[in-house]
Amino acid sequence: MTEFKPPLNDMSFLLTKVFDVASLWESIPQLKETVDIDTAEAILEEAGKLASGLIAPLNRSGDEEGAQWHDGVVTTPAGFKEAYQTFAEGGWSGLGGDPAYGGMGMPKMLGVLFDEMMYAANSSFALYPTLTSGACLALNAHGSEALKQKYLPSLYSGRWASSMCLTESHSGTDLGLIRTKAIPNGDDSYLISGTKIFITGGDQDLNENIIHLVLAKLPDAAPGARGISLFLVPKINVENDQLTTANNVSCGSIEHKMGIKASATCVMNFDESVGYLVGEVGKGLACMFTMMNYERLSIGIQGIGCGEMAYQGAAEYAKDRLQSRGVGALKDPSKPADPIVVHGDVRRMLLTMRANNEASRAFALYIAKQLDITKFSEDTQAVAKASGLVALLTPVAKAFFTDLGLESTVLGQQVYGGHGYIREWGMEQLVRDVRIAQIYEGTNGIQALDLIGRKVAMNQGKDFELFSQEIREFVSDFNGSELASNTRLAPMFTQLTASIEQLEQLTQLILSRAGDGNELNGNAVDYLNAFGYSAFAFMWCMMAVAAVKEQQHDDNCLYENKLVVAEFFFARILPRQQAHIGAIQSGVSSLMALPNEMF
Ligand SMILES: Cc1cc2nc3c(=O)[nH]c(=O)nc-3n(C[C@H](O)[C@H](O)[C@H](O)COP(=O)(O)OP(=O)(O)OC[C@H]3O[C@@H](n4cnc5c(N)ncnc54)[C@H](O)[C@@H]3O)c2cc1C
Known part of the structure; x- marks a missing residue:
């Protein structure tokens, strides 16, 4: 392994x-x-x-x-x-x-x-x-200052851990349906009762206490999502930084599942457990979104991590495994066969993994940069722009990185041939472990709906313009620079320009059809993918420019490798965007034609 x-x-x-x-x-x-x-x-x-x-x-x-x-x-x-x-x-x-x-x-x-x-x-x-x-x-x-002082230091030190309790058996994507109740307790606390399912780390033996963040409804709550409030519910009550009594929080069972088997996925029962309101009554979902947005980027990064590990394994294996003869100069007559890395199809798999992993890592850093600006910068204009970009790009990162993460792990497994299917080599575990990342934290379909609906259509494409404008400025700076005549960079920038132009037109098309809910719902995933490939083209141009600049005074092979992988991305991966654009242009009538009962 x-x-x-x-x-x-x-x-x-x-x-x-x-x-x-x-x-x-x-x-x-x-x-x-x-x-x-x-x-x-x-x-x-x-x-x-x-x-x-x-x-x-x-x-x-x-x-x-x-x-x-x-x-x-x-x-x-x-x-x-x-x-x-x-x-x-x-x-x-x-x-x-x-x-x-x-x-x-x-x-x-x-x-x-x-x-x-x-x-x-x-x-x-x-x-x-x-x-x-x-x-x-x-x-x-x-949280209130009192809650922060009481809980944050022990969470930051790692003494305690937390869980995120949203899902109930009948309420996953549609959290407005939750039934967990919060009854005012006559002081600043509430009594929380209900059952949550699929709670990651809901119980475990790593920490002496677990501080659950739980979505629940007050008895007089408004219907749907507007009635949801957020509560902090400790597993064990805390006084003066000491653990006191158990808080009627129990784990009914854990799930037996396809992957991430060492992560406890728990059924959690709250039985008049004492909880404390976080944020305002009825604003629970908005407060929880602070956590969910963080987790969404993090889960996107699970896709990158698993994809990277799969690449490392596959690249090593492909240089070692001897099967069949390569073509022409790639033949090594001193060996009975050539390493499989010489074969075009194996190279296709390895380069696809590498090009997508490296672009994902760059894009994760690009979003992290915006998050840092929103958190630390004192420049209000910069903060406003960065906030818009974070809102727009987080669902793209979560869904695109994890879809490509699964693709990378499956390709990695494929490079190993039959050995990839065998437990010993670790590749099948990566496939199993990354698969959940497309589902939890809101399925990738729901991420795409968030992008196309809330982040693009609902604000008339304003946040989208922030992003496309930034790419346009980047291209225009390049065109005005001495690198514009570089024969390796120029074609990449031509393709980036065409790609962002097409995404702008596609966004206008989406906005013009936004009155039809089926158009948004049925096209969401294709739109997110078309968006993702433009974003990756942007990332690869940024990386290629940096590599060319470094090559002028440093012969480290990392820079040449970056350019070769960038060229592969533009030649062999960016064209995928056309398929998604074509699907959207053809409309959703074919999706909606078959009557429900005919499925
Ligand atoms: C291992 C694991 C760990 C988890 N960890 C946690 C956790 O820590 N905390 C927590 O609260 N939850 C957790 N979850 C729950 C997870 O977030 C949900 O399973 C997920 O959000 C989907 O909800 P659901 O399973 O109820 O599917 P459903 O909501 O029933 O969705 C089923 C399908 O319908 C689609 N769909 C639903 N509504 C729409 C729509 N309007 N338009 C188009 N398509 C739609 C979905 O995309 C999906 O494909 C975990 C789940 C698992 C399996």
Whole structure:
């Protein structure tokens, strides 16, 4: 089985040469005080050691053993508890947390790279602390000062963990249907009763306490989503930082599932458990969205991490496995056959994985940059623009990265031939582990609806214009620069320009048909994909420009490799966008023609 090698060189290229974080961080006072590029690279190096040395070795055994439930008690696989202890002692739980409550205050641009390494090493393990980080964000944004002081320090230190309790058996996508009740308790608390299902880390043995964020409705709540409020419900009550009595929160069972077997997916029962309101009554879904948006990007990154791990395994295997003869100069007569990496079809698979993984990583950093601007910048105009971009791009990241993440893991498995189907090599586990990322945190279909409906149609394409304008300015800067005549870059920019023009026209078409709900619903996934490929073309042009600039004074092969992969992306992957555009142009009448009962 391939050992995980943290892609630190690629990460450093993106941070320093593509996004020039040194200048960005220098320009924002709060970040200037917190982080510089040396600190950032040292943190990533340590994170890489943690991921590859401690967390990755538990991936296979965790999958074999799985999380267990006996008599209401959940246990994680052997080694998880000790590894989590080291993780918490290293301060990793509070990496991006608010320093006022004990967090490290590091930028999201480091957080996304850290998350990627954790998911690549072990998706199940990564999920436990990820949920806690998202809950902290929601609590910090919407909780009262008293709640923040009481809970945030122990969450940031890793002493306690969190869960996100939304889903009920009859209410998944449509959370307006939830039945969990919150009854005012005569003081500042509420009594929460109901059953939540599919709760990741709802119970586990890594932490002494679990702080649940629970969606529930007051007795007089408005119908639907407007009636939902958010409550903090500890597993064990807390007084003066000490654990006191059990809070009637129990785990009824855990699910037996296709992948992420070491992550406990719990049925959680709340039986008049004491809870505290977070944010305002009836604004629970909006507050929860702070957590869900964080988690959506994070789950997108699960797609990148699994895709990266699949690529590393497949590339190593393809250079080693001898089958059939290559063509012409690729033949090595000293061997009985050639390594499969010489074959065009194997190269297609490897390059597809690599081009999509690297573009995803760049795009995750691009979104993280916008998140950092919204959080740290004092420039109100920049903050407004970055907020619009985050809202627009988060569903794209979640769905596109995870769809491509699954594609990468399946391609990786395919490179191994029959051996990819066998447990021993670890490739089938990656396929199983990444598959859930297309489903939870809102299915990818729902992400696409969020993009086309709420983020594009409902604001008449204003946030979309922010993005397309930024690409147009980037292209215009390039055209006015001395690199415009570069024979490798110029064709890429021509294709990027055509791609964004087509996406603009497509967006206008969508806006013109927005009155018909079926047009939005039936075209959403194709629109998200067409959008994603334009965004990736933007990322590949950014990376290619940085590579050409570096090549002028540095012969590191990383830069030439970037250009070769960029050329592959434009030649072989960007054309996929045309299929999605064509599907949308043809309308949805063929989708809606078959009567329901004929399915
Ligand atoms: C392993 C695992 C871990 C999870 N972790 C958590 C967790 O920690 N916390 C939590 O609260 N939940 C969690 N979930 C629940 C998860 O978020 C939901 O399963 C998911 O949001 C989909 O809801 P559902 O399963 O009820 O599907 P449904 O809502 O029933 O959807 C079924 C299908 O219909 C489609 N659909 C629904 N409505 C529409 C529409 N209007 N237009 C078009 N298509 C539509 C969906 O896209 C989907 O394909 C987890 C689930 C799993 C399996």
